[in-house]
Amino acid sequence: MAGAYANTLAALTAQAIVPLLDAVAAGEGVRLLDVACGTGELAAVAHWRGARVTGVDLAGAMLGLARARLPEQVELRAGDAQALPFQDASFDAVTLAFVLGHLAEPEQGIREAERVLVPGGRVAFAWWRDFEHAAAFPLVFNALREHGQMDVPLPPGPPFERFGSRDECVRALADAGFAEPIVREHPLVWQVESGEALFDAFLHGTARTGGLLRAQEPAALTAMRVAVCESARAFKRNDHLELPMPIWIASARKP
Numbered sequence: 001m002a003g004a005y006a007n008t009l010a011a012l013t014a015q016a017i018v019p020l021l022d023a024v025a026a027g028e029g030v031r032l033l034d035v036a037c038g039t040g041e042l043a044a045v046a047h048w049r050g051a052r053v054t055g056v057d058l059a060g061a062m063l064g065l066a067r068a069r070l071p072e073q074v075e076l077r078a079g080d081a082q083a084l085p086f087q088d089a090s091f092d093a094v095t096l097a098f099v100l101g102h103l104a105e106p107e108q109g110i111r112e113a114e115r116v117l118v119p120g121g122r123v124a125f126a127w128w129r130d131f132e133h134a135a136a137f138p139l140v141f142n143a144l145r146e147h148g149q150m151d152v153p154l155p156p157g158p159p160f161e162r163f164g165s166r167d168e169c170v171r172a173l174a175d176a177g178f179a180e181p182i183v184r185e186h187p188l189v190w191q192v193e194s195g196e197a198l199f200d201a202f203l204h205g206t207a208r209t210g211g212l213l214r215a216q217e218p219a220a221l222t223a224m225r226v227a228v229c230e231s232a233r234a235f236k237r238n239d240h241l242e243l244p245m246p247i248w249i250a251s252a253r254k255p
Helices: 002-007 010-023 041-048 060-069 106-116 136-147 166-175 195-205 208-214 218-235
Strands: 031-035 052-057 075-078 091-097 117-128 179-186 189-192 240-244 247-253
Touching (some): 010 179, 031 041, 041 052, 041 091, 117 166, 136 195, 136 218, 166 179, 189 195, 195 218, 195 240
Parallel strands (some): 031 052, 052 075, 091 117
């Protein structure tokens, strides 16, 4: 999955890097922890901006790709976002890019970010707006509901749209003890070669949605692929698809 993610969704999620780093004022000398650092795109930009960067991820394959691309000054650690392997008050800033919706206990992930921050430190997380606005998700989930089974075994996690509203993002930060929450929308756009490429990005490059897809019967999966390709035609622009995929960047300060 790590390689498939790097070749597909990484180009989309990379558009959130600068607003995430700006939200935590990641600059010269700032001790930044990037939680679920994946293949290291955000860590690379933060290092270029002069931050002292540490990345942590549970997936060894992701860390392997990150180690191959990042300078040795960036520290990479294996670890769980819900039980970070760091002492209290170790960092000035924490970023969580597109990870909260994959955690069994997202509240614990935010509390852990609060724990490892110094007083006055800042946290920022990114998550997708609801299905009404983020176009790729209804294409896939409508096909799943029509042709497949939604009740397949998956690791525990919150509803996918849990953080799709501004109010829920604010509530999550406040409940973890953060002050002065700020939630801003950023209008990401996903350029994809075709409906086939879009479907394969979800099938091979995502965790929870990909798990749903990979658990389907072969005939159902084929029907879903056809349905996604048909629906995706509405987003055709010249020789590719352009799908609006707006996100929230939610940030706050530790008192």
